[in-house]
Amino acid sequence: MSERLTFTLHELIAELDAFADSALQAGWGVTFNHFQFLAVLYDHEPVDMTTLARCLGVTKAAVSKRVPALVEDGWITAASQPGAGRSILLSLTDKGTALVRDAGEVLEREFAAMLTHPSLAGDPIDAPRMNAQLVALTAFIQQQPAPGPGAVHHPQETLA
Amino acid sequence: MSERLTFTLHELIAELDAFADSALQAGWGVTFNHFQFLAVLYDHEPVDMTTLARCLGVTKAAVSKRVPALVEDGWITAASQPGAGRSILLSLTDKGTALVRDAGEVLEREFAAMLTHPSLAGDPIDAPRMNAQLVALTAFIQQQPAPGPGAVHHPQETLA
DNA sequence: CGCAGTGAGTCAACTTGTTGACTTAAGGTG
DNA sequence: CACCTTAAGTCAACAAGTTGACTCACTGCG
Numbered sequence: 001m002s003e004r005l006t007f008t009l010h011e012l013i014a015e016l017d018a019f020a021d022s023a024l025q026a027g028w029g030v031t032f033n034h035f036q037f038l039a040v041l042y043d044h045e046p047v048d049m050t051t052l053a054r055c056l057g058v059t060k061a062a063v064s065k066r067v068p069a070l071v072e073d074g075w076i077t078a079a080s081q082p083g084a085g086r087s088i089l090l091s092l093t094d095k096g097t098a099l100v101r102d103a104g105e106v107l108e109r110e111f112a113a114m115l116t117h118p119s120l121a122g123d124p125i126d127a128p129r130m131n132a133q134l135v136a137l138t139a140f141i142q143q144q145p146a147p148g149p150g151a152v153h154h155p156q157e158t159l160a
Numbered sequence: 161m162s163e164r165l166t167f168t169l170h171e172l173i174a175e176l177d178a179f180a181d182s183a184l185q186a187g188w189g190v191t192f193n194h195f196q197f198l199a200v201l202y203d204h205e206p207v208d209m210t211t212l213a214r215c216l217g218v219t220k221a222a223v224s225k226r227v228p229a230l231v232e233d234g235w236i237t238a239a240s241q242p243g244a245g246r247s248i249l250l251s252l253t254d255k256g257t258a259l260v261r262d263a264g265e266v267l268e269r270e271f272a273a274m275l276t277h278p279s280l281a282g283d284p285i286d287a288p289r290m291n292a293q294l295v296a297l298t299a300f301i302q303q304q305p306a307p308g309p310g311a312v313h314h315p316q317e318t319l320a
Numbered sequence: 321c322g323c324a325g326t327g328a329g330t331c332a333a334c335t336t337g338t339t340g341a342c343t344t345a346a347g348g349t350g
Numbered sequence: 351c352a353c354c355t356t357a358a359g360t361c362a363a364c365a366a367g368t369t370g371a372c373t374c375a376c377t378g379c380g
């Protein structure tokens with residue numbers, strides 16, 4: 001395990017996602033990616049494709065390609081409303097809502113149980129506080145100027 | 161920003177990676193993905209493809225496909241040693257080593273500066289401690305039994 | 321020697337995402 | 351009304367990973 005916080009974060013996320021994926025596959029036969037799409041939609045519905053893409057952190061083209069299959073399989077609905085340009089509003093079906101609620105509840109419970117497990121009692125994690133710290137850090141990074149060539153101190157001309 | 165720690169972690173990682181990618185593109189003309197490959201190799205060289213793939217969290221096929229281009233561009237060397245089956249040992253060239261050292265140093269410095277920036281002074285982050293906590297949590301999740309169908313409490317038969 | 325087994329790497333087919341060009345519906349302005 | 355401009359979605363080409371089948375070098379054992 002690494003001593004570098006950034007490496008640790010990547011490893012933690014990978015483990016978390018793998019765990020969630022296993023649980024979702026076993027309990028509901030869906031992937032984590034699938035669940036994530038519906039869960040983010042749940043928090044924002046009804047929402048147009050472009051906005052949902054931003055929330056998911058992918059391009060609108062990626063969302064556009066996934067929508068037909070999700071509608072086909074009865075997870076979401078897509079409705080274009082007159083007078084709103086080409087905008088298409090996405091919403092969850094009852095089936096989609098039930099998945100997000102039920103699976104989401106289970107995942108949150110499992111994760112909360114991990115955080116309070118006795119094996120971590122040596123230095124227990126204060127989840128709300130850590131969350132607040134990481135939210136603040138994330139917001140700060142977002143504000144950082146994209147480091148242009150000048151912001152980096154020794155561009156390696158010697159390498160080329 | 162979310163109140164759920166798992167969401168916050170994903171958002172933080174996305175911001176961190178985007179920041180690192182900008183810095184690397186601006187300063188060295190390489191992507192974060194490229195840097196990450198070399199940085200992990202740096203910590204393990206010389207190493208065969210299969211082991212490196214496990215360290216990177218990808219399949220050996222993915223590594224196998226990237227190697228020719230990396231050799232071609234002078235970042236790494238690939239040497240198959242007699243008497244070791246089909247194993248191929250990967251190492252960094254001087255150019256690759258210099259990139260990992262120089263860019264890695266800049267990235268670490270930038271990240272450390274973020275962690276200690278006055279704007280986070282309200283509840284400063286104790287990086288070593290947080291790292292230790294997250295390492296412990298990661299290790300714990302790895303030990304978790306992959307949650308089979310029985311481990312999930314209410315598989316939604318009512319949904320199908 | 322001959323030959324099945326193992327482990328590393330590679331290949332083809334597929335998945336999921338990105339980019340940049342394109343289409344189309346509104347909206348504003350002459 | 352005619353003409354840009356803008357914004358949303360879609361498409362084709364490409365990029366990077368995965369899976370499962372395959373090749374090949376070595377190993378052990380009869």
